[in-house]
Amino acid sequence: MDRRVLLLQGFGLLLAGCATTSQPTVGADGKPLPQVYRINPSDEQAVSFRFLDAANTLRSAKSLPQLSFDANLNAAAATHSRDMSVQNRPWHFGSDGSSPLVRAQRSGFNGRLLGELISETYETELETLSSWMAKPETRGVIMDPLASRVGFAWFQEPSGKLWWTMMTGA
Secondary structure, eight states: OHHHHHHHHHHHHHHHHHOOOOOOOBOTTSSBOOOOOOOOGGGHHHHHHHHHHHHHHHHHHTTOOOOEEOHHHHHHHHHHHHHHHHHTSOOSSOTTSOOHHHHHHHTTOOSOEEEEEEEEESOOHHHHHHHHHTSHHHHHHHTOTTOOEEEEEEEEOTTSOEEEEEEEEO
């Protein structure tokens, strides 16, 4: 009998060791603090294509044409993401006063620029896309039926904060 009790206690301890009891760290407001989403250099292409695939899935559901990456718009988006970090504010004007149209032209984009979306966050590319889709004015840029080209880029600070930029064109 003692042997069975000992085995059951040992089994119980083993199971207890497997249980997770850690609670998420919360801020003063009681909400969970953001988790740092690190983008490793080896993951950069996967991040970009996850975003593109998700955006195209949303567009397909509305029978809209697929987007494809435009190298010049990607370059303009990358430049702006880094510049927003330098300025420490999410806004559509560059530190030199440039507009999204000027940045697209500087990067060599010859098409028609349709829109630009920006974000300052610790969220993933899919969470960022979801938050853009939640607002009619930003959803309109993603779901613009005239859009066929997209630029998408980010800059990640050492703290983990991400500055996302998406530009659409035709």
